[in-house]
Amino acid sequence: MSRIRTAAKRPIVVLGAGIMGASAACALAARGLPVILLERHRVGHDLGSSHGESRIIRYSYSDPFYASLMPDAFRAWTKLEADTGSTLFVRTGALSFGPADSQFVPRVLGNLRHLDVPCRNLSPSEVRKIYPALTLPNGYVSVFEPTAGVLLAAKALRLLVELASRIAGSQFELREGFEVASLDLDGANPVVIGANQERIEAEKLVVAAGPWVKSLLTRETRSMEVTRQCIFHLKPPNLDDFRPGRWPVMISDGQDELDLFYSLPALSDLGVKVARHGGPACDPDRVERKISESDWAPVKSFLDQFLPSWADAERTDARTCLYTMTRDEEFRVGAIDRHPRVILMSPCSGHGFKFGPLIGRIIADLCETGMCDYDIARWSPNRVSASKRVSL
Ligand SMILES: Cc1cc2nc3c(=O)[nH]c(=O)nc-3n(C[C@H](O)[C@H](O)[C@H](O)COP(=O)(O)OP(=O)(O)OC[C@H]3O[C@@H](n4cnc5c(N)ncnc54)[C@H](O)[C@@H]3O)c2cc1C
Structure with missing residues (x-):
């Protein structure tokens, strides 16, 4: 997939190409927005949460x-x-x-x-x-x-990334083997810093790092x-x-x-x-x-x-x-309090896969307008978990 070269518009950076990042990237690409999808491994690897043949x-x-x-x-x-x-x-x-x-x-x-x-x-x-x-x-x-x-999980993940590329052409860039070492959230725009020291400034940053989200957004993911x-x-x-x-x-x-x-x-x-x-x-x-x-x-x-x-x-x-x-098995999705251009995308707790494409669309809405069609206050990354079980 080709590199986004234009400096005219900062890209939306999606960090992590599991089912969540791939769904968000695809929905953003469908809106005509420039997207860079960063993945430390290769799409479809089996070290995270989205691999395997099937999901309910x-x-x-x-x-x-x-x-x-x-x-x-x-x-x-x-x-x-x-x-x-x-x-x-x-x-x-x-x-x-x-x-x-x-x-x-x-x-x-x-x-x-x-x-x-x-x-x-x-x-x-x-x-x-x-x-x-x-x-x-x-x-x-x-x-x-x-x-x-x-759901045919592995196939869905592969096809989402292919679809994003097909829809968006040169506006979409997948960078496999790109490990994000840290985030710089001090400026007006978030910056991801690669393990190779490369810095990418984002118009918006979607953090869909699955189990590794805790090392990137420590404050929001404490619980x-x-x-x-x-x-x-x-x-x-x-x-x-x-x-x-x-x-x-x-x-x-x-x-x-x-x-x-x-x-x-x-x-x-x-x-x-x-x-x-x-x-x-x-x-x-x-x-x-x-x-x-x-x-x-x-x-x-x-x-x-x-x-x-x-x-x-x-x-x-x-x-x-x-x-x-999360303690309450609720998802965590939304802009974080300390940086309005950073959106946490963590539909987690063992029941998120089925919501991938829908939440991808929600993320695209949040990136474009800051709002979405659903009342997702209970998913706020800034709230404290209660102790109950919603996944069943
Ligand atoms: C055993 C199991 C069964 C499940 N069954 C169901 C089910 O039946 N139905 C259902 O709806 N849900 C189910 N789920 C839940 C669902 O699979 C997960 O909610 C979903 O896959 C989470 O996807 P994700 O994209 O957030 O995480 P991941 O798939 O882990 O993706 C995160 C990606 O971010 C990348 N990344 C992380 N850190 C960095 C970094 N620093 N730099 C670059 N890249 C990085 C990782 O390499 C990874 O590819 C199940 C989960 C598991 C584990």
Whole structure:
């Protein structure tokens, strides 16, 4: 991709080419604005939060605010599919379940009904009939949402960057291998300083650095924590029974914060995907990438209870991914108090991917006008987190 040479207009600098930075860059390019997208590694690398084959997209949120954003989030993906001429969404449906005394399923159901999203309560015996491999204990409740599905994550990220380049031509510059060492926020315009000492002055700076945001905007991200996640792909017997069309996404709420698991159907011969939502705090530059048996143990015990035919299946892949958690699991998106030209873009806490293209558009609005069509006060980078969970 060519270099932006014109000095007439300072570029908007987007720092980080995960799903968030790529979505913002693409939305900004579509507005005809000059954009430089900086990425320390190569687009699609597997050290951050956006890599891998798939992510869940669902209306099934227990928090009404995130549920209310979902119609626009889905529309933004449909538009991206049209703009790229590619399939990025595979409809599978989603089954959310939990113990009868958890508020999760009733809240999800309430939000789905409020949004007029088709859905159905299923008892454990009904679940057993439809999905014989899944054992829900008596006393569990569940809700099925047929509109949910899976996003083709790696493909989406690659196509967003290609689309930005196609739309904007020489107005868009991707610089892979460019590591931002620090930010100079003392002047009227923010300046990024590369590890190679290069300085780039930005009209606006969008910081979409994922788990590394803490080292760049320390003040605004004090209460954020990076956690290590482990994802497993398995090949259970009768793999074809677990492909889209026959098997849905599953979200399991448990008794406590670490008792939360999800699974995705088999999109390829890698097999089904299963993981625990939650993990220990870590430093993104020193995190243990090797998966051990102790990482597998909680997932195995979940499978032993709910999906026994998966518990001893061949493990085809196991890798780490990073969450950037806020205590309340809310996103952090917006201009920072100490510099109005710096916008933090951190839709994080393990549930941001589905909002990438929609929040990309929000970022473009914020860059252009300082406003957007949504009330995102609760995402303010300048507020202090409460302690609650919104991602489910
Ligand atoms: C295991 C796992 C499962 C998930 N499942 C779902 C799901 O099912 N549904 C869903 O909606 N969401 C899900 N999420 C959340 C979602 O994937 C993340 O919210 C999203 O990927 C965050 O993207 P990002 O662009 O902010 O971060 P990243 O993808 O980490 O991108 C940040 C980029 O910034 C670059 N960077 C950082 N610092 C610098 C620097 N100094 N100089 C230059 N470049 C820099 C990094 O190299 C990186 O490429 C999941 C996340 C994980 C980890």
